[in-house]
């Protein structure tokens with residue numbers, strides 16, 4: 001009979017999301033001598049073996065990585081600061097800034113929207129974002145009243161179709177804003193991805209985790 005797939009004391013489960021987090025974590029894993037044996041872009045499998053019998057990778061949505069690690073379904077994971085600050089940090093240890101998936105969280109508006117004038121007039125702003133906590137905090141600090149509209153993606157569309165005056169979204173090259181006739185009017189914060197570790201795993205599986213954490217730390221400094 002097949003063994004049930006579960007997280008046990010002799011193995012480590014690493015939670016990653018497909019795309020840039022997976023791609024940019026590969027060189028860090030390589031430094032730790034770990035090679036993922038299947039490509040999540042072509043495989044439909046959600047549990048991927050590695051060249052080390054004690055390490056498996058699970059593929060989850062970027063915003064679900066902290067949840068898997070928090071509940072101990074994964075021992076460790078890689079998640080953006082943007083995701084982490086929208087999530088409870090209970091049970092999570094955040095030891096290393098990996099300096100990967102670099103971008104910034106910014107405020108953007110339509111080219112013809114006078115953001116400064118709206119702020120000066122004390123207008124109430126409609127703000128659409130996936131990052132409602134960060135957006136709420138940013139505008140509260142500025143003393144600007146906002147109505148927040150939670151979205152799960154394609155934020156750039158919201159000001160174009162009258163859903164919102166303003167968006168709070170991630171910007172890297174600025175190409176997505178430009179393609180949609182939007183302009184960045186405020187940079188809220190720099191974003192990178194972090195290693196997150198389940199606090200119980202850190203105690204109980206320290207021997208397995210420690211060398212990987214050391215290698216990640218070294219590689220993140222060397223490579224980025």
Ligand code: ATP
Nearest residue numbers: 019020061062063080081082083101102103170172
């Ligand atoms: P989902 O696909 O579940 O909606 P997502 O769009 O957040 O999630 P990714 O686009 O892979 O998933 O982003 C993962 C992380 O990479 C983000 O949380 C953020 O920290 C970072 N990131 C997002 N967009 C960029 C970008 N354009 N350049 C660099 N880093 C980015």
Ligand code: PRP
Nearest residue numbers: 153154169170171172173174175176177
């Ligand atoms: C992210 C983010 C922005 C875009 C910014 O989208 O949500 O839309 O990158 O990057 P840029 O400034 O270099 O254009 P992503 O590429 O992750 O696509 P998604 O909509 O699938 O999340």
Ligand code: MG
Nearest residue numbers: 019062153170
């Ligand atoms: Mg994305």
